[in-house]
Amino acid sequence: MRAQGNPYGLHRVMEPLGELPQAAQRLDASLPLYADEILIRVELVNVDSTSFRQLREISQNDPDLLKKRILEIVRERGKLHNPITDSGGMLVGTVAEVGPGYGGPLTLKAGDRVATLVSLTLTPLHLEEIRGIDLKTGQMEARGHGILFETGIACRMPKDLPERIALAVLDICGAPALVMRHVRNGDRVLFVGAGKSAKLSAVALKGEWESGVKVECLDVDAQALHDMREMGLADETHAGDATKPGGLEFLQKGRGYDVVVNVTNVPGTEMASIMAVREGGTVIFFGMGTSFSKVALGAEGIAKDATFLIGSGYVRGHAELALDLVRESRALREWFERKYSV
Amino acid sequence: MRAQGNPYGLHRVMEPLGELPQAAQRLDASLPLYADEILIRVELVNVDSTSFRQLREISQNDPDLLKKRILEIVRERGKLHNPITDSGGMLVGTVAEVGPGYGGPLTLKAGDRVATLVSLTLTPLHLEEIRGIDLKTGQMEARGHGILFETGIACRMPKDLPERIALAVLDICGAPALVMRHVRNGDRVLFVGAGKSAKLSAVALKGEWESGVKVECLDVDAQALHDMREMGLADETHAGDATKPGGLEFLQKGRGYDVVVNVTNVPGTEMASIMAVREGGTVIFFGMGTSFSKVALGAEGIAKDATFLIGSGYVRGHAELALDLVRESRALREWFERKYSV
Numbered sequence: 113m114r115a116q117g118n119p120y121g122l123h124r125v126m127e128p129l130g131e132l133p134q135a136a137q138r139l140d141a142s143l144p145l146y147a148d149e150i151l152i153r154v155e156l157v158n159v160d161s162t163s164f165r166q167l168r169e170i171s172q173n174d175p176d177l178l179k180k181r182i183l184e185i186v187r188e189r190g191k192l193h194n195p196i197t198d199s200g201g202m203l204v205g206t207v208a209e210v211g212p213g214y215g216g217p218l219t220l221k222a223g224d225r226v227a228t229l230v231s232l233t234l235t236p237l238h239l240e241e242i243r244g245i246d247l248k249t250g251q252m253e254a255r256g257h258g259i260l261f262e263t264g265i266a267c268r269m270p271k272d273l274p275e276r277i278a279l280a281v282l283d284i285c286g287a288p289a290l291v292m293r294h295v296r297n298g299d300r301v302l303f304v305g306a307g308k309s310a311k312l313s314a315v316a317l318k319g320e321w322e323s324g325v326k327v328e329c330l331d332v333d334a335q336a337l338h339d340m341r342e343m344g345l346a347d348e349t350h351a352g353d354a355t356k357p358g359g360l361e362f363l364q365k366g367r368g369y370d371v372v373v374n375v376t377n378v379p380g381t382e383m384a385s386i387m388a389v390r391e392g393g394t395v396i397f398f399g400m401g402t403s404f405s406k407v408a409l410g411a412e413g414i415a416k417d418a419t420f421l422i423g424s425g426y427v428r429g430h431a432e433l434a435l436d437l438v439r440e441s442r443a444l445r446e447w448f449e450r451k452y453s454v
Numbered sequence: 455m456r457a458q459g460n461p462y463g464l465h466r467v468m469e470p471l472g473e474l475p476q477a478a479q480r481l482d483a484s485l486p487l488y489a490d491e492i493l494i495r496v497e498l499v500n501v502d503s504t505s506f507r508q509l510r511e512i513s514q515n516d517p518d519l520l521k522k523r524i525l526e527i528v529r530e531r532g533k534l535h536n537p538i539t540d541s542g543g544m545l546v547g548t549v550a551e552v553g554p555g556y557g558g559p560l561t562l563k564a565g566d567r568v569a570t571l572v573s574l575t576l577t578p579l580h581l582e583e584i585r586g587i588d589l590k591t592g593q594m595e596a597r598g599h600g601i602l603f604e605t606g607i608a609c610r611m612p613k614d615l616p617e618r619i620a621l622a623v624l625d626i627c628g629a630p631a632l633v634m635r636h637v638r639n640g641d642r643v644l645f646v647g648a649g650k651s652a653k654l655s656a657v658a659l660k661g662e663w664e665s666g667v668k669v670e671c672l673d674v675d676a677q678a679l680h681d682m683r684e685m686g687l688a689d690e691t692h693a694g695d696a697t698k699p700g701g702l703e704f705l706q707k708g709r710g711y712d713v714v715v716n717v718t719n720v721p722g723t724e725m726a727s728i729m730a731v732r733e734g735g736t737v738i739f740f741g742m743g744t745s746f747s748k749v750a751l752g753a754e755g756i757a758k759d760a761t762f763l764i765g766s767g768y769v770r771g772h773a774e775l776a777l778d779l780v781r782e783s784r785a786l787r788e789w790f791e792r793k794y795s796v
Binding site for chain 2: 118120122130131132133134135197198199200217229230231233234263264265286356357358359380382383387391397398400402403404405406407408409410411412413414415416417418419420421422423424425426427428
């Protein structure tokens with residue numbers, strides 16, 4: 113056991129020194145543990161959707177190339193931090209050890225199965241091997257270890273949900289919580305992207321206000337839109353390419369949406385989201401491909417005065433809220449079962 | 455005169471087709487004008503601070519190299535869009551022509567002197583020459599033309615303020631307006647960066663609430679901090695490097711700030727801003743070097759539940775508010791006169 117570290121993990125940063133782990137080029141993921149850390153034996157890794165999409169593209173959907181590239185990143189950086197998309201993912205594993213000097217908020221003990229709720233871009237990670245990789249979902253079976261600092265968080269894996277479903281839900285559990293914080297009864301809400309974040313968030317909205325909230329959805333994927341309607345989660349859907357807002361006629365009509373929720377993993381959808389929101393409304397960006405300057409300058413460029421939020425992955429109570437949504441909505445649970453069955 | 459264009463400027467996009475002007479690689483800045491456009495003869499250009507800093511670095515402070523690089527960007531892209539920082543600037547000039555089909559909100563006529571309030575990253579621009587360039591401020595005298603679309607905005611140059619001061623103020627006029635929208639009486643506010651945006655915003659805060667609002671400021675530049683105190687704009691200042699938050703002890707004490715305003719042109723200051731804000735507080739990011747993913751994942755990484763805003767350059771009434779601050783605060787006006795005198 114090594115000495116006491118730093119609550120933010122500064123002691124694990126190798127390059128450049130003085131940076132925080134997320135900004136660092138390289139972390140030290142070696143053992144033994146520092147006294148204030150938690151050691152987790154890794155079993156399952158969920159690669160962030162934007163990162164996985166990019167890695168799949170450069171590997172031309174070849175699972176072996178993909179595994180090789182992911183192992184390379186982790187070996188070089190001491191963390192799963194995609195240098196192109198600047199995003200990571202999360203992991204599931206078993207607590208191997210809680211350092212005797214640990215003073216953080218978690219009440220974990222050795223043997224607990226947990227999911228980490230901090231990004232893998234700042235989690236010291238060592239992978240010995242990747243066994244299986246699911247090209248549809250970005251989930252992979254892996255063996256190795258990860259380390260949590262005192263400021264990091266994790267949650268116990270629920271016993272009543274299949275593990276892959278719980279992991280898929282926890283991966284984006286910030287979305288429904290933040291959406292619920294910013295939507296009011298009577299609002300018109302547009303989701304840009306009809307994936308799992310949109311579905312979870314729409315279940316939360318409809319569960320709270322039913323038809324009081326009008327939900328619409330934009331996606332290129334007709335099946336995803338069909339699912340949203342079938343599941344009773346969208347009052348209206350729009351098939352179209354959010355990266356080409358010039359071609360989206362519905363955006364140029366009407367008074368605009370009260371809240372726009374950007375949940376795509378495709379870069380270049382900022383302007384569609386900005387054009388869609390009404391004056392004084394709110395856009396929440398969750399897609400890790402979002403460009404800060406495209407939003408700031410794009411909004412200025414069309415003189416749209418609205419609130420533009422960076423959707424952080426952490427909102428108090430987010431994990432419980434998201435898991436409860438899957439527990440309580442049969443349609444949602446069935447959708448996750450279809451998509452995340454092994 | 456060409457035919458009617460598109461309010462968002464789609465008709466000027468050459469590559470890739472279908473993109474909006476800000477996202478485009480290349481715009482057509484050629485004449486004649488389309489019927490719904492406004493033509494401006496360019497006289498002064500204010501390069502965005504983050505972009506100018508990067509251009510000055512690669513030109514090693516050589517004015518001729520700097521001019522050459524800026525002319526190259528404008529020639530290649532048909533707009534002043536720095537490909538590295540993804541930011542632009544704004545311009546001052548004289549309205550040469552308002553197309554007969556123009557149906558936008560501006561009431562300009564030929565001969566009006568105006569500043570454009572939309573970014574140069576989406577403004578078709580042709581430059582014949584750059585005459586002078588001020589290495590301190592990023593302002594340059596230039597000759598050429600720029601084009602405004604119907605969704606673009608501009609304001610008449612005030613007659614009671616020196617032109618270079620008005621341009622410097624209008625460049626960042628979104629900051630005080632957005633800060634005033636999010637700060638409440640009684641708040642503790644931290645500015646990360648002590649440049650002109652911090653000064654303008656602090657004048658607005660102190661003008662409204664005096665000692666009701668506690669203003670603090672973090673910067674590496676002792677002179678900038680000294681000026682903030684001397685001008686009565688900061689109750690407390692902290693000398694330190696916001697790119698190395700691990701070394702900033704004052705951030706790790708106390709309950710955190712209600713509102714943190716990031717107004718630096720230095721990349722890598724996201725974590726300091728996130729660590730500084732209290733749970734439930736608000737961070738407004740204005741620096742064009744801000745990384746979306748560093749904010750989203752950094753906040754998640756230390757489980758900080760707060761509101762993270764992308765500071766858009768447009769807030770209704772922003773130009774008038776900012777110019778009035780300089781008119782009404784003698785200390786601020788004198789500071790601008792010292793800094794922007796020719």
